[in-house]
Amino acid sequence: MSQSTPRQPSIFLPHGGGPCFFMDWTWGPADTWHATGRFLAGIAATLPAPPRALLVVSGHWEEPAFTVSTTAYPELIFDYSGFPPHTYKLTWPAPGDPELAHQVHALLKDAGLPAAESSSRGYDHGVFVPLKVAFPQAQIPVVTLSLTTSLDPALHIAAGRALAPLRDEGVLIVGSGMSFHNLRAYMHPETGDRARAFERWLTEAVEQPEPARTAQLSAWSHAPNAAFAHPREEHLIPLMVAAGAGGDAPGTRIFSDEPMGAAISAFRFDG
Template sequence: MMPSYFFAHGAPSIVLEDNAYTKLLKEFKDHMPKPKAIVLFSAHWEEPVQSVGAAATYDTIYDFGGFQDELYQMTYPAHGDPALVEQIQKLLTAGGVKNVRDEQRGLDHGAWAVLKLLYPEADIPVVAMSVNRDLPNAQQYEIGKALAALREQDVLIIASGGTVHNLRRLNWNSEEVNGWAEQFDHWIQEKVGAWDTEALFQYEELAPYAEMAVPTSEHFIPLFIAMGAGDPGRNAQLLHRSYQYGNLSLSCWQFN
C-alpha cells in the first residue's frame, strides 16, 4: 500500500534551494514505486466546500511576490485524471464530505513547488485538492481517511503545508532556530508518533506556543489530512525536520 505524506513547502524559493530537505525531496522518487497518480492537498487553496481539481492540464499559479525572477518562469503542466476525480468525489460523498469539482484552477506554489522537486518531469496525473480552515480538526482527519482506499491503487496522497508557519515571526537573516518553534514541533512529534489524535485535535489548547506556531491553521491542517489517509496502519515516521529563517519548519512525515 502506498504511504501518505505530509510535506512542508516552506517559502516559494525552496524549489531553487540545495539543502538536506530539498535533497530528500529530489531523491524521493528513487526510493518509491512510481505512483499511478497523485492527490495533493495544498494549504494555499482554501475553499468553504471541499474542491476537487479537475483541470485537463494545470496552469501554474504564481501566488507570491518579491522572489527570484526564475521562479516566475517555472511551470508544472501536470495533466489531470478525470476517472480519479470521479472516484474521489464518490469516496468523499460516501464519507459524508460535501464536495465540488473545479475545472479551472491551476496549481499554486504549495502544490507545484513540491511536485517539481519530487517529480520534475510532470509525467504523473495530479488531482489538486483544497483545504478549509473552518472545519474541526477531527473532520480534517476524516477527509483524509475517506480517501485512504486510494493508497491500495498506487495513488500517492500528499498534503502540503507547514507545522510552524508564522510569516510575521520570520527572521530572513537568522540561522539560529527559535526555541518556541522547536518546543511546539517536539510536542507534535510526540503526539503524532503515538497516534494520539485526541491530544492533536486539541493542539491549540495543549501544545506549547501553539498560537505563535500556528497563527492561522490552513498550513497545519494538511498534517491531519495526511494522517487520516494513513489511518488503516497508524504508523508515523518523521523523515526530516529542519528550520529556515529562525522558525519556518521544513518537515516530512510518512504515514503507512
C-alpha cells in the first residue's frame, strides 16, 4: 500500500426500503428515512481518500456461486414495486470496472471458493439507491458481487477475507443490506424491544476482535430474536462479507436509528 493509495475500510450499510430516499413519503411519516439518508450522504467525508472503486455486495442478488459483474456500463434494475412513477426514472450512471471484476473472481477462486462471472448484471436497488445518496456524482467505478444461495454466514465471511487485499488498493468494500429485515413487523409496538435486543447482540458481536467476531457472527441464528429480525437472512449476510474483509481489529457501529419502530445499524471495519 503506497502513501497515494490509503487503505480503505469495509462498511455494512442499511439501504432503506425501496427508493425511500427519493420519495416525499414512505411506509410511515415523511421523515422516516431522513436520518439514514443523512448518514449515507456523509460516508464519503469519513473515508481516508476517495476510493479508487467500490465493491458492493447487495442483499438483492443471489447465485449458486459468488458471481461478480464484469459489465462496463451497468444498467439500473428497478427491482421494487408499488412506488411512485418517478422512482422508476432514477438515474445513476456509475461505470463498472471489468478489470477489477476479474480480479475479484480470481481472488475468490484462489481461496477455493465457488466463483463465477456475469457479463450482464446491472445495479439492483440495494446498490444504486444508497450509493446515489452516498456518491451522487456517480464517477467512482462500481463492481457488484452476489451472495450465494446457501446464505452460509461462514462462507460469506471467508469470501470477505479473500477480498480484503483489495482494500490496500483503494477499493471500498460495501455490504448493502439491513440489520433488521422483517417487513411484517414494522410499525408494531412489540417490535421495538425485540429489534433492540437483536441489535445489541449484533453490535456486541461486531465489536469483538478476531476470531471471536467470526465465531459469533457465524452463529448469528442463535442470537436473541434472530428469526424475528430476519425471517430470511439475505439482508444480513452482506454484513458477513464486510466483516470478513475487515481485518482482525474490532468493528464499530457508526450509525443507528429506528425507522418504522425497528432498530437498524451500520458498521465499519478498519482493521
